[in-house]
Amino acid sequence: xxxxxxTPRNRITKTGKRIMxxxxxxxxxxxxxxxxxxxxxxxxxxxxxxxxxxINKGEISDGYSVSRQAQAKFSLSLESAIPNQTALYFCAxxxxxxGGADTQYFxxxxxxxxx
Amino acid sequence: xxxxxxxxxxxxxxxxxxxxxxxVYETRDTTYYLFWYKQPPSGELVFLIxxxxxxxxxxxxxxxxxxxxxxxxxFNFTITASQVVxxxxxxxxLSEHTGFQKLVFGTGTRLLVSP
Numbered sequence: 001x002x003x004x005x006x007t008p009r010n011r012i013t014k015t016g017k018r019i020m021x022x023x024x025x026x027x028x029x030x031x032x033x034x035x036x037x038x039x040x041x042x043x044x045x046x047x048x049x050x051x052x053x054x055i056n057k058g059e060i061s062d063g064y065s066v067s068r069q070a071q072a073k074f075s076l077s078l079e080s081a082i083p084n085q086t087a088l089y090f091c092a093x094x095x096x097x098x099g100g101a102d103t104q105y106f107x108x109x110x111x112x113x114x115x
Numbered sequence: 116x117x118x119x120x121x122x123x124x125x126x127x128x129x130x131x132x133x134x135x136x137x138x139v140y141e142t143r144d145t146t147y148y149l150f151w152y153k154q155p156p157s158g159e160l161v162f163l164i165x166x167x168x169x170x171x172x173x174x175x176x177x178x179x180x181x182x183x184x185x186x187x188x189x190f191n192f193t194i195t196a197s198q199v200v201x202x203x204x205x206x207x208x209l210s211e212h213t214g215f216q217k218l219v220f221g222t223g224t225r226l227l228v229s230p
Contacts (some may be wrong), residue, residue: 042208042220106159
């Protein structure tokens with residue numbers, strides 16, 4: 001089984017709808033992240049969480065919210081989806097090690113289309 | 116500020132050719148970490164390598180090799196004897212040691228390997 005899972009894998013929704021993307025991990029990592037990828041661009045950080053009580057905004061958090069329900073679960077919500085939120089969304093996890101930057105391990109991605 | 120530049124948007128080669136993907140980075144930190152990720156057509160992001168700024172030794176893993184040169188701020192990736200399965204988008208990324216250790220991605224290089 002995959003260490004980092006995302007549900008749903010694909011979703012088509014309409015403008016104005018609320019949608020939640022879910023991420024679960026079995027790696028035992030403390031840190032979790034949400035990114036979005038747009039065609040021809042790299043990944044942009046939406047939110048990150050260093051543990052259950054520590055949630056922070058990334059570069060492009062407007063229009064998004066998150067919930068860290070447990071160490072293993074980190075959800076991303078679009079309160080009122082708009083077409084320019086159409087993108088590929090990735091969840092990632094990393095250890096909280098001292099002495100160096102952690103490698104981030106990514107889930108399979110969720111392809112979201114907002115009509 | 117951190118920045119990663121992958122100037123090659125797309126590279127096309129024929130199977131068995133060698134190919135080098137370029138990555139140039141900018142950072143003010145003296146300690147930092149460099150990464151390569153592979154994104155095959157199926158969309159997931161696969162971690163390939165992590166290198167810290169104190170280790171300039173080149174690394175080889177099978178047909179993959181990485182050349183890290185601090186003098187030119189480059190961390191290039193070479194695939195020897197390319198195969199069709201190497202077709203993917205490859206991302207270079209940088210993380211600084213201080214602060215949040217944010218992972219900054221380049222815009223990726225699409226590699227097309229034809230039979």
